[in-house]
Amino acid sequence: MHFQQNKAVHSEGQEMLLAQELYLKAVLTDTLALFGGLTVVFCLLKFTWKCWCGLRQFVLSEHWQQDLRTYGQWADLPEWFLLARRGLDVVLVGRSDVKLQMVAKEIRNEYGRKTHTIQVDFTEGGGIYSSIAKELQGLQIGILVNNVGMTCTDHFAYFLETPDAEQKITQIINCNIKQTIQNVFYIFICLGKGLIINISSEAGVRPHPLLALYSATKIFVTYFSQCLHAEYKSMGITVQCVAPLMVSTNMTQNMQVNCLVKSAAGFAYKAVNTIGHSSYTSGCLSHALQSAALSLLLPDWLRMSTFFVRVLRNVPNIRTYQRAESEEKEWSSAKKK
Numbered sequence: 001m002h003f004q005q006n007k008a009v010h011s012e013g014q015e016m017l018l019a020q021e022l023y024l025k026a027v028l029t030d031t032l033a034l035f036g037g038l039t040v041v042f043c044l045l046k047f048t049w050k051c052w053c054g055l056r057q058f059v060l061s062e063h064w065q066q067d068l069r070t071y072g073q074w075a076d077l078p079e080w081f082l083l084a085r086r087g088l089d090v091v092l093v094g095r096s097d098v099k100l101q102m103v104a105k106e107i108r109n110e111y112g113r114k115t116h117t118i119q120v121d122f123t124e125g126g127g128i129y130s131s132i133a134k135e136l137q138g139l140q141i142g143i144l145v146n147n148v149g150m151t152c153t154d155h156f157a158y159f160l161e162t163p164d165a166e167q168k169i170t171q172i173i174n175c176n177i178k179q180t181i182q183n184v185f186y187i188f189i190c191l192g193k194g195l196i197i198n199i200s201s202e203a204g205v206r207p208h209p210l211l212a213l214y215s216a217t218k219i220f221v222t223y224f225s226q227c228l229h230a231e232y233k234s235m236g237i238t239v240q241c242v243a244p245l246m247v248s249t250n251m252t253q254n255m256q257v258n259c260l261v262k263s264a265a266g267f268a269y270k271a272v273n274t275i276g277h278s279s280y281t282s283g284c285l286s287h288a289l290q291s292a293a294l295s296l297l298l299p300d301w302l303r304m305s306t307f308f309v310r311v312l313r314n315v316p317n318i319r320t321y322q323r324a325e326s327e328e329k330e331w332s333s334a335k336k337k
């Protein structure tokens with residue numbers, strides 16, 4: 001009798017334990033399901049938000065173009081033609097006076113906008129900025145585009161392979177860093193309210209071996225722009241950072257335009273449309289997609305590996321590549337004949 005009672009108590013206890021265990025399991029399963037559900041919802045919301053930002057920045061921006069004249073009447077530095085077309089007077093800054101005068105004449109004739117030219121070489125550094133500021137006095141500058149930039153070499157090279165290293169390093173720092181800071185500093189005084197566009201690069205998004213100095217100067221431009229934007233947006237000054245990939249210009253030996261490489265005019269058109277829609281942009285949809293693909297397909301561990309650096313070092317420079325390609329074409333057409 002006593003034994004049977006004990007057995008009943010024992011099985012009751014076991015049942016309770018089992019029930020407790022089942023209850024805990026159910027709670028755990030529910031919690032995990034809830035957590036999983038929330039994660040999925042969060043990821044979906046994040047993905048939808050990113051898609052919306054991309055759509056707004058690169059597609060809808062073509063129709064919702066911001067009235068750039070709200071920033072001020074004058075724009076300083078390139079995208080000259082585009083800014084003139086959008087109703088702004090333009091200050092042109094560059095090294096060659098002949099080229100500046102030619103562009104100025106075209107802008108006046110084609111768009112009926114006023115122009116002002118300043119001949120300057122930003123590699124010089126030093127006192128050029130106070131003279132630029134003097135030239136700009138009295139102009140209501142509304143947009144500043146910091147576009148000037150240079151690389152060490154026209155191909156992937158080790159830092160110590162930089163030709164005329166000492167001089168080149170100073171020039172690059174003057175052109176890519178000092179120019180950005182000083183222009184911003186002097187023009188800020190005129191701006192009060194306005195827009196600064198700093199051109200960085202995909203090379204400034206992640207470290208790029210064999211472009212060491214260029215990459216480092218561009219991450220400077222990126223961070224500088226983002227910090228300034230955070231500091232001054234509430235005071236009416238917008239700082240936009242544009243980080244493109246490949247654009248066919250003098251810097252890239254006017255390489256062939258294709259689905260990956262944009263033409264300068266095509267890129268500038270798309271990039272100007274993003275004004276007012278994003279403070280940090282790749283400039284166009286193709287470059288934004290390429291940037292996302294690169295971060296997935298070329299993760300840091302691979303890009304920074306000695307193996308990859310060696311492979312990259314052996315990539316021929318664009319000029320050699322184009323020459324080889326045209327020789328190849330000539331050779332195959334000669335064979336056909």
Ligand SMILES: NC(=O)c1ccc[n+]([C@@H]2O[C@H](COP(=O)([O-])OP(=O)(O)OC[C@H]3O[C@@H](n4cnc5c(N)ncnc54)[C@H](OP(=O)(O)O)[C@@H]3O)[C@@H](O)[C@H]2O)c1
Pocket residue numbers: 078093094095096099120121122123146147148149150175199200201202243244245246247248249250251252
């Ligand atoms: N091209 C690309 O694939 C690419 C990719 C990513 C980022 N970026 C960035 O985009 C910006 C523009 O590059 P880009 O390819 O258009 O270069 P670019 O063709 O060499 O030059 C762009 C402009 O800068 C002026 N400039 C160059 N050096 C100058 C100097 N020392 N002093 C005064 N003006 C100078 C040029 O005027 P003059 O030569 O007529 O004097 C030209 O109007 C740069 O900041 C570059 O780092 C370019």
